């Protein structure tokens with residue numbers, strides 16, 4: 651059975667026109683409608699954005715401006731069927747550690763409105779929906795969003811949006827929590843800082859921004875691995891960050907930032923003991939320098 655997604659009109663007020671930040675609406679639709687097809691129209695400039703297969707498409711035929719990002723956009727579409735969260739793709743031990751740590755650091759999301767940036771095939775989107783959050787899940791890869799739509803749970807609480815975060819516009823102070831897993835794929839510090847400003851304005855006061863980034867961890871530093879590089883094969887750009895780099899980038903907008911290395915891969919830890927050992931290792935200086943990812947918990951003042 652081919653299952654298409656459905657976009658809940660109730661989540662449309664969270665997104666704004668990419669041209670002038672105008673308010674969007676789908677004329678003639680009830681507030682509770684779930685749309686497979688439709689057109690969202692900007693109240694200010696009249697620009698139209700289509701909903702296809704239940705996905706709100708803010709990018710359309712528009713080009714991704716940054717060359718590295720444009721390459722990533724093309725490669726992500728090609729790689730989608732084999733990426734994490736796609737049907738039948740098993741997750742690795744490191745994936746499982748990362749996902750468990752990230753969900754734990756996100757904290758309680760029941761009833762919260764969550765912005766998810768770089769949702770891919772929906773690993774976190776589904777966990778957030780299961781935890782009774784309302785989720786606006788954004789990615790620029792149509793193929794990934796389709797895989798997410800096909801596996802959707804609680805469609806009334808999840809809105810899938812295709813957009814480049816460099817041009818995405820959001821309603822001010824509309825979200826309680828934001829999660830990004832695309833941070834260290836953004837090809838420049840300027841794009842990362844612009845993303846932080848976007849998230850800051852979209853969060854309500856006191857809102858939480860959890861950034862998951864590649865960690866320039868101890869193993870990488872000892873090997874002399876460069877922080878900036880491209881994945882072998884796809885050539886997608888990444889930049890591994892140190893805790894200080896990441897905290898500094900966030901501190902322009904967010905008064906409190908806590909960073910913690912996570913997904914600490916220790917050999918010979920049985921599945922049964924993995925979670926308690928992770929919690930302990932995350933707090934141990936030295937050990938935690940081995941974390942494959944870095945999580946930053948930033949709060950809006």
Ligand SMILES: C[S@@+](CC[C@H](N)C(=O)[O-])C[C@H]1O[C@@H](n2cnc3c(N)ncnc32)[C@H](O)[C@@H]1O
Pocket residue numbers: 719722723726734735767768769770771772773774788789790791794813814815816831832835836
């Ligand atoms: C590292 S993957 C994470 C995917 C998923 N959240 C997971 O954990 O399995 C990053 C995702 O961000 C998306 N992405 C990267 N740059 C983007 C941009 N500028 N705008 C929108 N999405 C972007 C990619 O298509 C990719 O799906």
Ligand SMILES: [Zn+2]
Pocket residue numbers: 667668669670671672692693694695696697
């Ligand atoms: Zn507009």
